Amino acid sequence: xxxxxxxxxxxxxxxxxxxxxxxxxxxxxxxxxxxxxxxxxxxxxxxxxxxxxxxxxxxxxxxxxxxxxxxxxxxxxxxxxxxxxxxxxxxxxxxxxxxxxxxxxxxxxxxxxxxxxxxxxxxxxxxxxxxxxxxxxxxxxxxxxxxxxxxxxxxxxxxxxxxxxxxxxxxxxxxxxxxxxxxxxxxxxxxxxxxxxxxxx
Amino acid sequence: xxxxxxxxxxxxxxxxxxxxxxxxxxxxxxxxxxxxxxxxxxxxxxxxxxxxxxxxxxxxxxxxxxxxxxxxxxxxxxxxxxxxxxxxxxxxxxxxxxxxxxxxxxxxxxxxxxxxxxxxxxxxxxxxxxxxxxxxxxxxxxxxxxxxxxxxxxxxxxxxxxxxxxxxxxxxxxxxxxxxxxxxxxxxxxxxxxxxxxxxx
Numbered sequence: 001x002x003x004x005x006x007x008x009x010x011x012x013x014x015x016x017x018x019x020x021x022x023x024x025x026x027x028x029x030x031x032x033x034x035x036x037x038x039x040x041x042x043x044x045x046x047x048x049x050x051x052x053x054x055x056x057x058x059x060x061x062x063x064x065x066x067x068x069x070x071x072x073x074x075x076x077x078x079x080x081x082x083x084x085x086x087x088x089x090x091x092x093x094x095x096x097x098x099x100x101x102x103x104x105x106x107x108x109x110x111x112x113x114x115x116x117x118x119x120x121x122x123x124x125x126x127x128x129x130x131x132x133x134x135x136x137x138x139x140x141x142x143x144x145x146x147x148x149x150x151x152x153x154x155x156x157x158x159x160x161x162x163x164x165x166x167x168x169x170x171x172x173x174x175x176x177x178x179x180x181x182x183x184x185x186x187x188x189x190x191x192x193x194x195x196x197x198x199x200x201x
Numbered sequence: 202x203x204x205x206x207x208x209x210x211x212x213x214x215x216x217x218x219x220x221x222x223x224x225x226x227x228x229x230x231x232x233x234x235x236x237x238x239x240x241x242x243x244x245x246x247x248x249x250x251x252x253x254x255x256x257x258x259x260x261x262x263x264x265x266x267x268x269x270x271x272x273x274x275x276x277x278x279x280x281x282x283x284x285x286x287x288x289x290x291x292x293x294x295x296x297x298x299x300x301x302x303x304x305x306x307x308x309x310x311x312x313x314x315x316x317x318x319x320x321x322x323x324x325x326x327x328x329x330x331x332x333x334x335x336x337x338x339x340x341x342x343x344x345x346x347x348x349x350x351x352x353x354x355x356x357x358x359x360x361x362x363x364x365x366x367x368x369x370x371x372x373x374x375x376x377x378x379x380x381x382x383x384x385x386x387x388x389x390x391x392x393x394x395x396x397x398x399x400x401x402x
Binding site for chain 1: 280283285292293314331332334368376391
C-alpha cells in the first residue's frame, strides 16, 4: 500500500504524511479538465496514520476551503470501500470494453457504432488513465480480489436466473437496484448525464 | 423472440409488422423524459421480416423525419449486437449494484455515499425500468448467455493478471480500451457527463 511504501522509504520524522484524496472528477486527466465546482459537495477521505492533530487540521482546512466534505476512516476500511465504489466498477468497465474489441471485426465495429445502448457508460470509465489504474490494482490487490469474488458470484446468480427463465428473481433484483439509484440522486451524488454531445469540446 | 411471438399470434396477412427501434434514450422511462433532440444523429435499427418495400419505406421515413440514421440488419445479428452493446452492460450494472447492497450494512451505506467514484455510472443504468429489462433477458436469452460467457472469461483473465501482479498486461489492456472511448467520442456517440448535479430536476 501507499502507506507501507511511505513508512519503508521515509525515515525522517520531521516529514508528516496524511493520506487523503477527493472522490470527484471525470475520466479526463490533467489540470486542463478541472473546473471551479469540481470538488463542491463531494467527499474527501482522509486516513490518518499518526495522531498529530495539527497536521490533520491543516489538511482538513485545505480540502474544506475548496468545498469538500471530509470523512475519516482507517486505511484498511478505506481500501475495501474504494475497491467496491471505484476499483471494481473500473475493472469491469475495462473488461467489457476488452470483450467488445475481441469480437470478430464486423461485430466489433458495430458495438462501437451502437455504443449509445448502455455500453457507452462503460467506455467513459475505460477512457481513464492506464498508468494510474495499473498502479491502483497493484496497490489495493487484496480488497480488489475480495470484492471481485463477490461480484463474480452475484453475476453467476443472474446468469442462472436468465438460463432458467426465473423472471420473478430478475424483476425483483432490478427493482432493488433501482432504489439505490434513487438514493444516490436524493443524496445529490448522481451527477448528470446528457445523451447529446458536449459541444464545448 | 418478438418476431416468433408475432408470427405465432398474428395470422392476418393484412397486418404488416416491421420490427425497428431507436438506440437512444436515458435510464428514465416515460414521455415526460423525452426532449426534442433525443433521436437526432442516433441510430435506428430495422430488422425486416418480409420484403414489402412499401412498409419498409414508410417506417424508414418515420424514423428519418425525427432525425435518426437507419441501419438494416437481420434479427439474429441484431440480437448479438444488442446483447453486447446493451443487454450485457445493463446486466453487469444490475449485478454490481446488487453486490454493493449485499455488503454488510456499514459498508453498503458507504458505497452509496461514495458512489461518485465509478460506481455511479453503473447505478445510472441500474435505475432503468425493471419490467422492460426482465423481458429483454427472457426474449434474447441465447445471445445474452453467449456474450456473458465471453465477458466472464475476459474478467477472469484480468483477475489473474491482478493476482500475479502482471502490470504490463494491465497497462496494455487499459491503453487499448482507452482508444475505443476516443473512437466513440470522434463518432459523436459519446454523450456528455457532468459530475455536477442537474439542477433542472
